[in-house]
Amino acid sequence: MGSLPWKAWYKTARWQQLRxxxxxxxxxxCQCGCGVVEADTSQLVCDHRKPHRGDARLFWDETNLQTMRKPCHDSKKQREEQASLHTRGVWY
Incomplete structure (x- = not known):
């Protein structure tokens, strides 16, 4: 498995501003459906609705982003993405 250059995008000022x-x-x-408001941004994730898989267009597209609470993102969203691996191929 090689380096994932897109991971560095999360550390940019541009990403922090978009987030x-x-x-x-x-x-x-939270946009998952729970509707919980979270003022502590360390408990929020700026989630990509459609996984970008390194596609810069999808990564930076503000219409592809949504606010999610960490617990919702780390459970529901990750389960959905992992479950779809067999239909879309494994990605790194």
Whole structure:
């Protein structure tokens, strides 16, 4: 498995700004359906609705982003993505 250059995108000022803009747009409200408002941004994830798999267009597309609470993202969303591996191929 090689280096994943897109992982560095998460450390950029551009990503941090987009992340904050997404939280503000979504009113710090989890978009998974639970509707919980979370003021502590360390407990929020700026999630890609459609996995980007290194596609810069999808990664930076603000319409592909949503606010999720960490517990919702780390359980429900990750389960959905892992379950779809067999239909879309394994990606690194």
């Amino acid at each position: 904050t803009q997404t939280f503000i747009r979504d009113l710090f409200t």
